[in-house]
Amino acid sequence: MTAIDRIKSVLGPKGWSEDPAEVSPLTSDWRGRYQGETPLLVKPASTEEVSKLVAICHEVGIAITPQGGNTGLVGGGTPQGEILLTTRRMNQVRDIDIGNDSLTVEAGCVLETIQHTAAEASRLFPLSLGSQGTATIGGLISTNAGGVHVLRYGMMRDLVLGLEAVLPDGRIWNGLRGLRKDNTGYDLKQMLIGAEGTLGVITAATLKLFPKPGEISVAFTAIDSPAAAVALLGHMKTATGGALSALELVPRNALELVVQHIPGTRDPFAEPHPWYALLEVGAARPGEGREMMEAALGEAFEAGLIRDAVIAESEQQARDFWNLREPIAEAEKAHGRAAKHDVSIPVSKMPAFMAEATEAAERMLPGVMIIAFGHVGDGNVHFNVARTEPGAGLDFAKSTEPVTAMIYDKVAKYGGSISAEHGIGIMKRTELAEKRPLDVELMKAIKTALDPRGIMNPRMIFGS
Amino acid sequence: MTAIDRIKSVLGPKGWSEDPAEVSPLTSDWRGRYQGETPLLVKPASTEEVSKLVAICHEVGIAITPQGGNTGLVGGGTPQGEILLTTRRMNQVRDIDIGNDSLTVEAGCVLETIQHTAAEASRLFPLSLGSQGTATIGGLISTNAGGVHVLRYGMMRDLVLGLEAVLPDGRIWNGLRGLRKDNTGYDLKQMLIGAEGTLGVITAATLKLFPKPGEISVAFTAIDSPAAAVALLGHMKTATGGALSALELVPRNALELVVQHIPGTRDPFAEPHPWYALLEVGAARPGEGREMMEAALGEAFEAGLIRDAVIAESEQQARDFWNLREPIAEAEKAHGRAAKHDVSIPVSKMPAFMAEATEAAERMLPGVMIIAFGHVGDGNVHFNVARTEPGAGLDFAKSTEPVTAMIYDKVAKYGGSISAEHGIGIMKRTELAEKRPLDVELMKAIKTALDPRGIMNPRMIFGS
Numbered sequence: 001m002t003a004i005d006r007i008k009s010v011l012g013p014k015g016w017s018e019d020p021a022e023v024s025p026l027t028s029d030w031r032g033r034y035q036g037e038t039p040l041l042v043k044p045a046s047t048e049e050v051s052k053l054v055a056i057c058h059e060v061g062i063a064i065t066p067q068g069g070n071t072g073l074v075g076g077g078t079p080q081g082e083i084l085l086t087t088r089r090m091n092q093v094r095d096i097d098i099g100n101d102s103l104t105v106e107a108g109c110v111l112e113t114i115q116h117t118a119a120e121a122s123r124l125f126p127l128s129l130g131s132q133g134t135a136t137i138g139g140l141i142s143t144n145a146g147g148v149h150v151l152r153y154g155m156m157r158d159l160v161l162g163l164e165a166v167l168p169d170g171r172i173w174n175g176l177r178g179l180r181k182d183n184t185g186y187d188l189k190q191m192l193i194g195a196e197g198t199l200g201v202i203t204a205a206t207l208k209l210f211p212k213p214g215e216i217s218v219a220f221t222a223i224d225s226p227a228a229a230v231a232l233l234g235h236m237k238t239a240t241g242g243a244l245s246a247l248e249l250v251p252r253n254a255l256e257l258v259v260q261h262i263p264g265t266r267d268p269f270a271e272p273h274p275w276y277a278l279l280e281v282g283a284a285r286p287g288e289g290r291e292m293m294e295a296a297l298g299e300a301f302e303a304g305l306i307r308d309a310v311i312a313e314s315e316q317q318a319r320d321f322w323n324l325r326e327p328i329a330e331a332e333k334a335h336g337r338a339a340k341h342d343v344s345i346p347v348s349k350m351p352a353f354m355a356e357a358t359e360a361a362e363r364m365l366p367g368v369m370i371i372a373f374g375h376v377g378d379g380n381v382h383f384n385v386a387r388t389e390p391g392a393g394l395d396f397a398k399s400t401e402p403v404t405a406m407i408y409d410k411v412a413k414y415g416g417s418i419s420a421e422h423g424i425g426i427m428k429r430t431e432l433a434e435k436r437p438l439d440v441e442l443m444k445a446i447k448t449a450l451d452p453r454g455i456m457n458p459r460m461i462f463g464s
Numbered sequence: 465m466t467a468i469d470r471i472k473s474v475l476g477p478k479g480w481s482e483d484p485a486e487v488s489p490l491t492s493d494w495r496g497r498y499q500g501e502t503p504l505l506v507k508p509a510s511t512e513e514v515s516k517l518v519a520i521c522h523e524v525g526i527a528i529t530p531q532g533g534n535t536g537l538v539g540g541g542t543p544q545g546e547i548l549l550t551t552r553r554m555n556q557v558r559d560i561d562i563g564n565d566s567l568t569v570e571a572g573c574v575l576e577t578i579q580h581t582a583a584e585a586s587r588l589f590p591l592s593l594g595s596q597g598t599a600t601i602g603g604l605i606s607t608n609a610g611g612v613h614v615l616r617y618g619m620m621r622d623l624v625l626g627l628e629a630v631l632p633d634g635r636i637w638n639g640l641r642g643l644r645k646d647n648t649g650y651d652l653k654q655m656l657i658g659a660e661g662t663l664g665v666i667t668a669a670t671l672k673l674f675p676k677p678g679e680i681s682v683a684f685t686a687i688d689s690p691a692a693a694v695a696l697l698g699h700m701k702t703a704t705g706g707a708l709s710a711l712e713l714v715p716r717n718a719l720e721l722v723v724q725h726i727p728g729t730r731d732p733f734a735e736p737h738p739w740y741a742l743l744e745v746g747a748a749r750p751g752e753g754r755e756m757m758e759a760a761l762g763e764a765f766e767a768g769l770i771r772d773a774v775i776a777e778s779e780q781q782a783r784d785f786w787n788l789r790e791p792i793a794e795a796e797k798a799h800g801r802a803a804k805h806d807v808s809i810p811v812s813k814m815p816a817f818m819a820e821a822t823e824a825a826e827r828m829l830p831g832v833m834i835i836a837f838g839h840v841g842d843g844n845v846h847f848n849v850a851r852t853e854p855g856a857g858l859d860f861a862k863s864t865e866p867v868t869a870m871i872y873d874k875v876a877k878y879g880g881s882i883s884a885e886h887g888i889g890i891m892k893r894t895e896l897a898e899k900r901p902l903d904v905e906l907m908k909a910i911k912t913a914l915d916p917r918g919i920m921n922p923r924m925i926f927g928s
Contacts, residue, residue: 099694099812100843101701144647152706155645158622173902178810180842181619182881183608183658184896185888185925186907190654194647211702230563237565238675241748242616242706284705284756346642348563378644379564417646424649432648438637442914443650449913450906461649 003060004040007083010052014089017041026070026086029078034426036078038065045089047164047172047203054201054455055170057083063455066197068139069110071131073342074425076143076196076460085201087138093117094204101209102161102178107138107202114207123209126153126245130326138202144194146421148325151377152245152282153210155421156193162206163189168199168451178206191446196423197457199450213282215289216245218318219297221309222273227351229277229376232305236279239296246280247377248325254373257331258324265323268310277306277376278325328373329382338371338386339400343411344420347379353414354381360410361385361403368403380420383407408435424461433462467524468504471547474516479553481505490534490550493542498890500542502529509553511628511636511667518665518919519634521547527919530661532603533574535595537806538889540607540660540924549665551602557581558668565673566625566642571602571666578671587673590617590709594790602666608658610885615841616709616746617674619885620657626670627653632663632915642670655910660887661921663914677746679753680709682782683761685773686737691815693741693840696769700743703760710744711841712789718837721795722788729787732774741770741840742789792837793846802835802850803864807875808884811843817878818845824874825849825867832867844884847871872899888925897926 001009008016017023018040027036044050057064065079067086087108095104098121105114111132118125127140129147139145141163145156153159162177175189192199223229229249236244252274259265281296283289293311300306312318332338345353358370367388374382385400408418408431424432433440440462447454447462465473472480481487482504491500508514521528529543531550551572559568562585569578575596582589591604593611603609605627609620617623626641639653656663687693693713700708716738723729745760747753757775764770776782796802809817822834831851838846849864872882872895888896897904904926911918911926 097810097812099698100810101698102810144651146645146647150645154622157651158618167906171902173906175903177879177881179808179879179881179884180811181610181614181808181839181844181884183610183883183885183887184881184892184900185658185660185903186655186663186910187608187621187658188903188906191650191910194649194651196649211705213705234563234565239748241675241677241746241752243748282705284703284707288705344643344645346561346564346566347644348561375645380645415641415643417641417643417648419647420643420645421647423647428648436648438635439639439649439652442631442637442652445913446650446655446910449909 003056003062006056007040007042007053010056011042011044011049015043015045015049017043026067026084027079029075030071031073034075034078036080038079038082038084041084041086043086043089047166050166050201050203051170051172054166054168057455058169058453061453061455063458065457066142066201068108068136069131069134071135072139072143072425073422074427076423076425077139080459082457087136090203096121097178100178102206103209104176104204104206105137106204107136109137111135111137111140118209119212122212124212125207125209127156127159130329137205141193141202141205142195142197143423146375146378146380148246148248148375150375151247152242159208160189160193160205161208163192163202164204165192165200165202168453168456173200176204176206194423196425196460198447198460199456214285215283215287216318217281217283217289217293218312218321219279219293219309220268220321220324221277221279221297222269222307223275223277223305224307225275225351226354226376228305229275230347230351232277232300233347233377235300235303235305236296239299240281240292243281243283243292244279245282246278248278248374249376249381250276250278250325250328250373251371253369254328254331254371255324257335258327261331261334262323262327268321269308273307278321332371332384332386336387336391337396338384339397339404341383341404341407342420342422343383343407343416343418344378344380345411345414345416349414350376350379350381353410353416357383357407357410360406364403364406365399426459429462467520467526470520471504471506471517474520475506475508475513479507479509479513481507490531490548491543493539494535495537498539498542500544502543502546502548505548505550507550507553511630514630514665514667515634515636518630518632521919522633522917525917525919527922529921530602530606530665532572532600532606533595533598535599536603536607536889537886538891540887540889541603544923546921551600554667560585561642564642566670567673568640568668568670569601570668571600573601575599575601575604582673583676586676588676589671589673591620591623594793601669605657605666605669606659606661607887610839610842610844612710612712612839614839615711616706623672624653624657624669625672627656627666628668629656629664629666632917632920637664640668640670658887660889660924662911662924663920678749679747679751680782681745681747681753681757682776682785683743683757683773684732684785684788685741685743685761686733686771687739687741687769688771689739689815690818690840692769693739694811694815696741696764697811697841699764699767699769700760703763704745704756707745707747707756708743709746710742712742712838713840713845714740714742714789714792714837715835717833718792718795718835719788721799722791725795725798726787726791732785733772737771742785796835796848796850800851800855801860802848803861803868805847805868805871806884806886807847807871807880807882808842808844809875809878809880813878814840814843814845817874817880821847821871821874824870828867828870829863890923893926
């Protein structure tokens, strides 16, 4: 019996597929950048099944690519001959412990399901991002996802209390503890978080829950510059006592693209402004949110930090404001192709980085504009290069390569990171090896120690 | 030239000592439980000096025990023949970046210095614990220290943005980035945090700063039971919108010992109560703290969660309330010896654990009482066994061994941890190996990968 037959037999008829109609949507990524192939799609329904199939792969040396909702942006879930392991059938909520503010779910649980489960228990699971209707918690943990609420609640890493995983030799590691404090040697779960499936298959997680704010207030403000956004951030953090849950930067060109391409959107101001910042605060009690926002923005206006502001008067208006920020990527796509850079910089140095990199890009490649937006509160900007005119020639990706190199050099100059929240995958592994050779050497040492046969998603991060 | 002579020559005359008057205070721990010895005390003044001396040790296979303020509780900094490396001369603040809310300091910086440096810049560095006048940031990171503000601000791990370390082969690893988001492969600093010096010598760190609250309000409340403390925690977290920065449990017997042994303390209530909870909230603006505390405690009283409460009317009174909690260990010591257990349990299961373990301990060892206090908001309780009568026979440590085993078994039963914040060191390595063999196997694999010659603090955590 071949190894593939043994795996099929262990999983049963529902546990695998070779049907192209089922398999092929999963062997390319949703943006259509990576096209892959797999000898077999496996669909285990339990941790035990994952354990058994990984043990067979370990024994015979077959490589595995784990996949969650397949919403990643760096090719991390696209197999190139590896067995493709989808966690979608492992999607149960195992336990909710209100008194401990924790929730234990299987890896294939979709983020939106987790948000709803928490909300039904009057709790908040704060991770929030565009793909939340599809992304699974296993993938979100494996890529240490970010999103729009990192400012207050942290990255995915900060929201994980415990993990269960199948190790590269097939053994089950049970680290599913619901503890806030646990100083018992190395914190092993930290290696699995953000490892992009290279150290094992995450099968379940215990997550941190938070009190649901009594009132959320959202404002859309007009500002002068990224420097003004940084100053506004400092003011809002102090003035709201940690209640600031988002500060998102929107440039004028992005607002114009959104209003042009996304139905139902409109510029909230009568006059154009060069930059905008969307703000969100979460207050403990109903009635306190708007009040807190109004007081803080009043001070910001007097201090010259903002040009103008509108505070949402209803949940609908709050959604409308978010709808000027969230579909920027979609509006960008409707406009034409863009070379995208998900970078982070120390917050204080972000204005200098943006000014310098924008000037250099526009000089290097006439006819392009920079669309720079995102989580400025976390020092994370999506720094994208697009043509000023709609559409794009076929050589666009190639012609932006030197600009990308320039951007990554400036990121290094300002002590930043070439991947703030999307990860490395296969997309950025060359750059990572160039920029941080010692880091890559240490990562490889850990990889070899925990996965000596190199079967877990072997091409990712530092794969050859 | 011997290796020791080479090290002396690299460090210069100020960089080492063999003088017993200088060395011997550092070869035992401050509680006097561990007595050690060292061939040489090294006192490097810079990362480069650490690098050079570790390279020599790596070359010839000499082991090193790094030490910060020597305030640890599990023997992690006590050498037994290793070279003792104190970071005390490396105590500079390298940089404060207000706009990025970050601070870069050398490993030997004392916590109190860091707190003051942050305060002078109108920022808060929230880590706070009893030994803050002596403990250094390198040691606090190496043990992932906790303290009284974990509830709001997290453990030491959550406060580290970047690290610089000397690897076991002497190379300098520069991970001193001031970034909130950086998804570039494995997060290597996470392995150094809490590694108790077994993976390298931390030489500097970039730390997260927070806005300084506009007003801190402290209250001392009387409650029925640990279950009431857990219910009060849930209420306060929701009612204060995340502004709750401490919830510390104090049992009646601890309060009595404090009032008896600590000068200047008094019971704030006219009547005795079985349990107490100290609460602290930090509000954004002056005037809001007391108001928030009063409203939240009013609701708690109406809901039957508290028996009585006093809110501090001045900073002095706030310090007085903290002075009923902080010197519990000191008052305990004045009373006699105690067998101490720093355990964590999911918050929801803490009352059941405490009731069961207390009943069993008192049954097993007549004449003892449980003094159970601490960070109940984090699920962390210092669960100590003391004689009801002052003083203790010489056989106390031995006679409490079975009670300790029972406590650790009950911790395991409730999904808890045998070391919430103190670490493993040499004190708990046997228990760790028993309770979590697979974890220890994985830790050893990482240790061997990063320190193949086994020279970094080799006896700790899982040493033989």
